[in-house]
Amino acid sequence: MRALTLVLILFTAQTPTWEVFSIVPTSKLLRPRSHDISHGRLQSNSISLRSLIALATAMPPVRIEGPDWIDTDAYTVTAILTDESRLRLRIRAGDDAPVAQQFRTLLKEELVSRFHIEYRFEKRDTPAYTLQLATGEKIKARRSTSREPGRIVTTGTPLINVETTVNAKDVTFPTLCTWLEKPLKATVQPDPELPDGAWTFRLKWQTGP
Numbered sequence: 525m526r527a528l529t530l531v532l533i534l535f536t537a538q539t540p541t542w543e544v545f546s547i548v549p550t551s552k553l554l555r556p557r558s559h560d561i562s563h564g565r566l567q568s569n570s571i572s573l574r575s576l577i578a579l580a581t582a583m584p585p586v587r588i589e590g591p592d593w594i595d596t597d598a599y600t601v602t603a604i605l606t607d608e609s610r611l612r613l614r615i616r617a618g619d620d621a622p623v624a625q626q627f628r629t630l631l632k633e634e635l636v637s638r639f640h641i642e643y644r645f646e647k648r649d650t651p652a653y654t655l656q657l658a659t660g661e662k663i664k665a666r667r668s669t670s671r672e673p674g675r676i677v678t679t680g681t682p683l684i685n686v687e688t689t690v691n692a693k694d695v696t697f698p699t700l701c702t703w704l705e706k707p708l709k710a711t712v713q714p715d716p717e718l719p720d721g722a723w724t725f726r727l728k729w730q731t732g733p
Contacts, residue, residue, distance in 0.1 A: 540564075540609035540626045547638060548600045561627045564605035570598045573639065580632040581643070584712075586705040587650075590641075603631060653708060655701050656715035663718075665725035668694040674722055676703050690727040696720075 550570055561579060573594040578585040588594075605627065635641060657663065668674075674695035680688035692700060697719075701712040 540605050540630060542630065543604045543606040545603050545634060546601070547634070550598045550600045552598060561631075562622075562624045564610040564623050564627055566601060566603040566627070566631070568599075568601050571601055572596075572598060573635075576601065576631070576635060577641075577643070580628050580635055582628060584702055584705050586709060586711060603627075603634075605630075650711060652711040652713065653704075654713055654715050655697060655704070656717065663723075663725075665723040668722040668724050670694045670722065674699055676700070688728070692727070693724045694722045695724070696722050 552570060566579070574585050574588055574590070576599070577583070577588055577590075577594070581588075605623075609626075610623065675693055676695060676699075677691045677693075678688065679691075697714040701714050704712045
């Protein structure tokens, strides 16, 4: 008769480490894509330094100020935590930092080391918007159950007076707010009354004169 053996794997407190990390300049800056670092992975064929700093600091890109090249220079980035680090962080104690927070800490160290940058936080008075439901309206969207990172695809252009369509799949309202910050060039925050979770929906609008 075979007995079942319970094997306990105990992890001592260790700093997460990279399985692979590389930043290589690329010649073309493509349309920004959303990134999911909650599983300790970041891979992009083209991303600006502004977007990398935003990921590392958990700050909206519109709130980051710096020289012009943080927007114009593009990089191919691969940043993946080791399997051991990801496993240990997933089964961490309640008071330990989550995967995304630990990932950001390591990414911040890499950016400071490789680009020789310094940063500081300042308080400034700037325009801000709140995303909320119109009075008397209801959300017409399908709640998503996917674990994949969401994406937003735009057709048309909001810069001239033509129709624009936004197709959002598996997107949270905070993600939508972050996406809106770039064309608005201002902070956008979700109303606390908006529901949590990811949603799939389509928006259509026409810019005014």
